[in-house]
Every structure is written in structure tokens, then in C-alpha cells.
Amino acid sequence: MPTRILPAVGDADAVRSLTTLLSQLPDAEPVTPVADSTQLVDTLARLAAESVDELPEVVIVHERIGPVPALELVREVALRFPAVGVVLVTTDTGPGLFQAAMDSGARGVVTLPLGYEELAHRVQSVAQWSVGVRRHLGHGGDVLPGVGGTVVTVSGAKGGVGATLTAVQLALAAQASGRPTALVDLDLQTGDVASYLDVQFRRSVVDLAAITDLSPRILAEAVFRHDCGLALLLAPAEGERGEEVTDRAVRQIVGALRSRYEVVIVDCGAQLSGAGAAAVEMADRALLVTTPDVVAVRGAKRTVRMWDRLQVRKAEETTVVVNRHTRGTEIQPPLIQKITGTAVAATAVPANFRELQAAVDAGRVHALDGKGTVRQALWALAAELGLVKAPETALVRRGGRARGTDRGTGGFRRRKE
Known part of the structure; x- marks a missing residue:
């Protein structure tokens, strides 16, 4: 089953670079990128209203997204759409940023400039986690659609x-x-x-x-x-x-x-x-x-x-x-x-x-x-x-x-x- 990946990137050059790499990943199905935080949340909410299964397995948030700062956006997506795995793309390689990303609910961090191997490994890991969560949700009783209770x-x-x-x-x-x-x-x-x-x-x-x-x-x-x-x-x-x-x-x-x-x-x-x-x-x-x-x-x-x-x-x-x-x-x-x-x-x-x-x-x-x-x-x-x-x-x-x-x-x- 292909992995649906939704990039959230505000910079045109970064969009081209990221989508090019994503298209090369095995079993990847990149979704049309969104340009800002509002568009990302609205897109996910619309898909979730139809079914949890309609949501992409992976969302990639670029550090230069706006108007909501990247870490705050990661937190909102993780809280409102718990079956979606979020990956943060950033130039900051320090342990402080990594810890902050994890605390916000990110499932992984990929550093810039992007490399194929790192991106492929992280996306695959997060996609497997997302599939596992949905499997549990599917067999665990009623789950509220959309943004939840x-x-x-x-x-x-x-x-x-x-x-x-x-x-x-x-x-x-x-x-x-x-x-x-x-x-x-x-x-x-x-x-x-x-x-x-x-x-x-x-x-x-x-x-x-x-x-x-x-x-x-x-x-x-x-x-x-x-x-x-x-x-x-x-x-x-x-x-x-x-x-x-x-x-x-x-x-x-x-x-x-x-x-x-x-x-x-x-x-x-x-x-x-x-x-x-x-x-x-x-x-x-x-x-x-x-x-x-x-x-x-x-x-x-x-x-x-x-x-x-x-x-x-x-x-x-x-x-x-x-x-x-x-x-x-x-x-x-x-x-x-x-x-x-x-x-x-x-x-x-x-x-x-x-x-x-x-x-x-x-x-x-x-x-x-x-x-x-x-x-x-x-x-x-x-x-x-x-x-x-x-x-x-x-x-x-x-x-x-x-x-x-x-x-x-x-x-x-x-x-x-």
C-alpha cells in the first residue's frame, strides 16, 4: 500500500527540492503540497471529516512554514489528528530542538539540506507507526471522526x-x-x-x-x-x-x-x-x-x-x-x-x-x-x-x-x- 505524504512548505525552492526527493521514495504517494499552516489544518480537517483512512500517513512540516511557527503547528496536528505521523524538516541539528520537536508530538526530525537516505528512513518509520495506530484504532471500538471530542x-x-x-x-x-x-x-x-x-x-x-x-x-x-x-x-x-x-x-x-x-x-x-x-x-x-x-x-x-x-x-x-x-x-x-x-x-x-x-x-x-x-x-x-x-x-x-x-x-x- 502506498504511503501518502503531505508536505507543508512555505518556500517555493524548498517545495521543489522536497517533492523531487519524495517522488523517488519507494511506495511513496506525495500529495499536493500546502503552503501555510492554515491550509494544512483545513486540509486535514476536511479529510478527517470523511474518514480517518483518508488522512495521509505522513505530514512533513518545513521549519519555514507560517504563519503559525513550525513547532506549534506540529503540536496542533499531533493533538488534533493523532493517527497522522509528523516529520519536522529543519536546519537546527541541536539536541534542544530535537527534544522540543518530540515534546510537541513530532515522530521524527530530518535535517537540512535534505538527503535521500535520511528522508527515506524517517518517512518509512513514521509511516509504519501511523499504520499501526490506525490498526489499533480500527479494532479498538468507536473512534470519533474529525478533530475528536x-x-x-x-x-x-x-x-x-x-x-x-x-x-x-x-x-x-x-x-x-x-x-x-x-x-x-x-x-x-x-x-x-x-x-x-x-x-x-x-x-x-x-x-x-x-x-x-x-x-x-x-x-x-x-x-x-x-x-x-x-x-x-x-x-x-x-x-x-x-x-x-x-x-x-x-x-x-x-x-x-x-x-x-x-x-x-x-x-x-x-x-x-x-x-x-x-x-x-x-x-x-x-x-x-x-x-x-x-x-x-x-x-x-x-x-x-x-x-x-x-x-x-x-x-x-x-x-x-x-x-x-x-x-x-x-x-x-x-x-x-x-x-x-x-x-x-x-x-x-x-x-x-x-x-x-x-x-x-x-x-x-x-x-x-x-x-x-x-x-x-x-x-x-x-x-x-x-x-x-x-x-x-x-x-x-x-x-x-x-x-x-x-x-x-x-x-x-x-x-x-
């Missing part, structure tokens, strides 16, 4: 603001509406998802951290299937093992989950780690939960600024969720929006811990009373985010919205690399 991260402005409860309820709402949903606990040292759902487990996200190529079978062995239908990938019982989960591992794990579930909710906790930062960076929507008090709002502002400095996520691409909201509090959602520079979810979650206490203590957060104001608000938030199917959205709206749902700006914008 929606990834939403939930972080806390500080500890105790309700990020885990928010993440769990968003996942439950999505699952209840008929959308296959995975909930990941990336609060690696102090994760409480297992406690909230009264789960006894053996495997955790750590068991996937050292695996280079995640097959559906390996992923399924690490996922715990809860009685409510949620697929859970839990934090390790031994918090010190959380250090084994690197940002590179998270990109691969979340990418694999995204290809198999319509919705992936990631609880990132309140402490920024490399793993959590990677999840926030690759998320379609990043939520930051705060309570309407001075300490928490300052924490939210601090987190947003840190994400911006580290180039994890811009403030305007982050959405704050206000938990424990009351009309009488001095700090209201519009003020939080002004202080943090973020969007604020239109749905605010009311303060009513008495409604939650019994369920939290029993580890049965999944059994919260559907008539309770907190549960209704969190499920309305899921509808606002587009995580539930249309019939469920209508049901939530009929069930009533929490106080404060007319506040804030709401709205989300997908992050553009």
Missing part, C-alpha cells in the same frame, strides 16, 4: 473553591445527555474525584505516563467505568507518584481520550504543574472556578496572569465560573470579569452547602437531588458550554436556572495557536 479543563483559583465538584457535575451532565464522557483527575497530589464518587481503584493516570504509543486496549485497561456510565481516569493514590506524569504524557493521554469520547473533562486542581499546564493549553475551553471573596478572586487574577506569562493561555481565552454566589455579596461577576480580564460564565453557582454535604460525605456526588439549586446550576453551566445534547439543554432550561445566570458576559473562544 471537546476537552474542558477545570482549575481552581485556590484550594476549596469547588473545582472538583464542578468538573464532576459537568461530566455527569454530558454523560446523562447521551454523550460518551471521560473525567480525568489531574490534581495529581491531592485529587478527590475518586472520593467524590466512592471509587476503589487500582490503576491511575500514572500507569499511562511511561507508555509511548497508547492503544485503545491499553487506555481501556487504565480507565475505570463508573456505574453512572462515566469513564474515569484517576489521580494516583500515592500523591508523590504524580511527578511521573509529564506534560508530554498528558498531551498523549488527553489526545487519546479525545479521539474516543465526545467530551473529556479534566480536573486540574488549584496548583499549576507541567501536566496541568499542558492540559489547559490544549483544551477547547479552560474554566477557572472562584468564589466571590477577595482571597479567591486575587488567586484567580494571579492564575490568569501566570498562564499568560507562561504562554499557556490568554486571559480572554479563559472563562471564570463563580461558585457560592449570592446576591448580597459585595463582589459580583461583572467585577470579577473586570479584575481578571476573562470571560465570566453566565451561569453562577449558588451558595448552598447544606444541599451538598450529605452527598459529599457519602461519596455520592453523582446522586445529588436533581431539584437542588446547586446541581441545577452546574447542569445549566454544562448546557451553556454546549456539553449536553439539545434535548438535555431544553430539560435543564425548563428545570430552572440558578440565580445570577443573567450576569457576566459568558461566551467562549476556541484557542488559536
